[in-house]
Amino acid sequence: MGTLVLEEKWPVLGRHEQAAGWLQVWSDLGRAPRTIDAYARGLAEYLEMCQRQNVDPLTANRAHIAVYVRELTSRPSRRGANVVSIDSGSGLANATIQQRLVPVRLFYDFLMEDGQRDSNPVGRGRYTPGRRRGGHERGLVPRLTKLPWIPTEQQWMDVLAVAAEEPVRNRVMLALAYDAALRREELCSLRTDDVDPAHRTLRVRAETTKNRLERVVPYSAPTGVLLSGYLAHRATVSRARGPLFLSESRRNHAQPLSLW
Numbered sequence: 412m413g414t415l416v417l418e419e420k421w422p423v424l425g426r427h428e429q430a431a432g433w434l435q436v437w438s439d440l441g442r443a444p445r446t447i448d449a450y451a452r453g454l455a456e457y458l459e460m461c462q463r464q465n466v467d468p469l470t471a472n473r474a475h476i477a478v479y480v481r482e483l484t485s486r487p488s489r490r491g492a493n494v495v496s497i498d499s500g501s502g503l504a505n506a507t508i509q510q511r512l513v514p515v516r517l518f519y520d521f522l523m524e525d526g527q528r529d530s531n532p533v534g535r536g537r538y539t540p541g542r543r544r545g546g547h548e549r550g551l552v553p554r555l556t557k558l559p560w561i562p563t564e565q566q567w568m569d570v571l572a573v574a575a576e577e578p579v580r581n582r583v584m585l586a587l588a589y590d591a592a593l594r595r596e597e598l599c600s601l602r603t604d605d606v607d608p609a610h611r612t613l614r615v616r617a618e619t620t621k622n623r624l625e626r627v628v629p630y631s632a633p634t635g636v637l638l639s640g641y642l643a644h645r646a647t648v649s650r651a652r653g654p655l656f657l658s659e660s661r662r663n664h665a666q667p668l669s670l671w
Contacts, residue, residue: 417447421455427468430454433521453514469522473532476515480552483508508552580656583634583641587613591628594621599668601655611635 417434418425425431434454438447460479461468483503503511516533523531562570574585588598591613600619607614611632617625630638648657654667 417451421451423455423458423462424451427458429469429522429525429527430458430518433518436521449510450514450517453511454518456511457515457518469527471532473534476532479515480508480512483511505552505554509554512552578659579637579641579644580659583637584656586634586637587630590630590634591615593628596670599656599670603652603655606638606655608635608639 418431424434434447434451437450442450457479458468460466460482461471461475464475464478466475486503512533516531516535519528519531519533522528574582577585584598587593587601593601593613593615597615597619600616601613602616605614605616610629611634612627612629615626615628617623620626645655645657648659649665651665656668658664658666658668
C-alpha cells in the first residue's frame with residue numbers, strides 16, 4: 412500500500428513529513444499491506460490528537476501520550492451506551508489500545524534513530540536484573556490477557572446446525588478452518604495445489620501466514636469427504652487451477668473469494 416493512498420485515507424499523515432517518511436520505510440522493507448494500514452491508522456489517530464491539543468509531535472512528552480491513552484480508554488463504545496454484552500461500555504479493548512500504541516512507539520524510535528529526538532515518550536516494558544518481583548517493569552499500559560471463549564456443547568451444536576444448511580463450499584471452509592486452525596487470510600488464500608487428498612494435508616504458504624512460516628497441516632476424514640464433494644461441485648463453476656474457493660454470485664462468478 413503506497414503512502415499516497417494512506418494520505419488520501421488519513422490526510423493528517425500528509426501534513427507530517429516524518430510520518431509519511433516512516434511509513435514509506437516500513438513499506439520499502441516489505442511489510443504486509445494490512446500491517447502498514449494498521450500502523451497508518453494508529454499513527455494518524457495520534458497525530459489528530461496532537462492537532463486538537465496544539466502539540467508538536469516532534470516535541471511531545473509522556474504527558475501528551477497519557478492524554479492519548481485517556482482518549483482511547485474513554486472513547487464511546489461503537490455498540491452504543493445501552494447495549495448489554497460482556498465487553499460493552501466505553502473505551503477500546505486493552506488489546507486494541509496496545510495495537511494503537513505500537514505505531515506511535517515505533518515512530519518515536521524512528522525519530523530517535525534519525526537524531527530528531529533523544530528519548531521515546533511511549534516507552535516499553537523491560538526486564539531489570541536484581542529487581543524484586545522478577546525484575547519486570549510494567550509498560551505504559553498494563554497488558555491484560557483474557558481466557559479464550561470456549562462454546563458450550565449446546566452452542567457448538569447450534570453452530571453446526573446452522574452450518575448444515577449452508578452450501579457445500581461454506582461447510583468445507585468451516586471444516587478446514589476448524590481442523591487446521593486456519594486464519595481467515597490463510598483459508599481464503601488456499602489454492603487447489605495446496606491440497607493433498609492422498610495424505611489429507613494442506614500446505615499453508617508462507618506469504619499468507621502471519622509469521623511468514625510455511626506449514627503443512629492435516630485435516631480429518633469427514634472433512635476429506637466434504638472436500639471431495641466440493642471439488643466435484645467446483646468443477647461445475649470453473650475447471651481452472653488456482654484459488655480453491657470461488658465466488659458463485661452473478662456479479663463475481665468464478666472469481667476468488669476476497670477476505671471480506
